[in-house]
Amino acid sequence: MTFTIHRRSLTALLASLAFCGITTAAHAADKDKPLRVVLPVGAGSGVDTIMRAAVPSLTKALDGQAVVIENLPGAGGITGASVIVRAPADGQTIGVVSNNHVVNPSVFKKMPFDAINDITPITVVGATPFVLVVNPSKVPAKNAKELQALLKAKPDGYNYASSGNGTILHLAGAMFMDAAGVDVRHVPYKGVGPMVADIMGGQVEMGVVAVPAVQGQLKSGALKAIGVMGKSRVASLPDVPTMAEQGFPGVDIAGWFAVVGPAKLPPAEVKRLYTAVVAAFSTPETKEAMAKQDNIINPMTPEASLAFFKTEQERYARLVKKANVTAE
Structure with a gap:
């Protein structure tokens, strides 16, 4: 999965929509009522930070309609998603998954x-890059190949952490371990915060995290980046190669x-x-906020988003089966 920014195509899309007379205020369900945006994640999480940064621009794009964020975390996103699918199909309630x-x-x-089948995809907005990090005092590897060699030499000597069993960070770690041909013990945590704290503390040696969550720790040297998990390097980590560049072309996840x-x-x-x-995501203010977080914005059409959802569900089903992931 690769996300790249295509400014020209985005500009052309907006221009064509404007030419056709399509405005963001058209067909508004009820502009006097706020647009309810349900997030199946907690306050302060990556998606929450992204959407709150975009709210002022989204309100303007909706011709002044208020936008209200509602955090409904729990059960790996199922709690919030259940509210989204049960909402009236009137355009007054949407969600970000x-x-x-x-x-x-x-x-x-x-x-x-x-x-x-129980949702209507509107747009896959973009992605946040993932990076495999290690505790530098526990893992002497400087790159992915050296890490692979260490894990093969001591198969029981290392663990990798995730934010929870069956989460995307768990599967991202499993993807690298499978590509490297190693079997490393997985240690699930209840959230990204405790996971990162224990990697830094040396209780576990490594894990995959979203880049914005560890920018400070990477800069201070408390954590070391082994490789970016997507096919493109990250602006804030220009010297960190991708896993594909390091000989693992199948590792592509964000x-x-x-x-x-x-x-x-x-x-x-x-x-x-x-x-x-x-x-909303093409205003200078939102673009600046996204760039600071290293988020890659490239909105898909509703039709492309539906196809993407289906492809991703099939892809993760294969990975879940291969990694033998089950709910706890």
């Missing part, structure tokens, strides 16, 4: 909704985020919301 939305059907035996609505959202509402989100 990430990889876990399409991972969960392969991890949990029973789901309260269908991850594809934390994408997408705007969705409940199933059967009217086409007029899909168009209105899609256009507003694209406009």
Whole structure:
């Protein structure tokens, strides 16, 4: 999965929409009521930070309609997603989901909704890059090949952490271990914070994290970046090569985020919301905020987003099966 910024294509898209007379205020369900944006994650998380940065621009793009963020974390995103799928299909309630939305059907035996058929994809907005980090005092490796050699030499000598069993960070770690041909013990944590703290403390040796979550620790030297997990280098880590550059072309994973609505959202509402989100993420203010977080913004059309959801669900199903991941 590769996300790249195509400014010309985005500009052309916006221009064509404007030419056709499509405005973000058109077909508004009820502009006097706020747009409810449900996030299946906690306050202060990556997706939460991203959306709150975009709210002022989104409000303008919606011709002044207020935007209210509602955090509903729990059960790997299932709690919040359940609210999104049950909301009226009137364009007044949308949600922002990430990889876990399409991972969960392969991890949990029973789901309260269908991850594809019970939503209306509006746009996959972009992605946050992941990086494999190690505790430099515990892991002397300087790159992915050296790390692979260490893990093969001492298969029981190292552990890798994640933010929870079956989460995207768990699968990202499993993806590298599989590509490297090593079997390393997985240690799940309840969240990114405790996970990063224990890697720094040496209780576990390594883990995959979103770049914005560890920018400070990488700069101070408390953690060492082994490789970026996507196919493109990260602006804030220009000297850190990708895993593909280091001989692991199959390692391609990032934390994408997408705007969705409940199933059967009217086409007029899909168009209105899609256009507003694209406009909001192309303002100078939002672009600057995204750049500081190393987020890659490249909105997909609703049709492309639906295809992407299906492909990602199939891809993670294979990875979950290969890594033998089950819900705790």
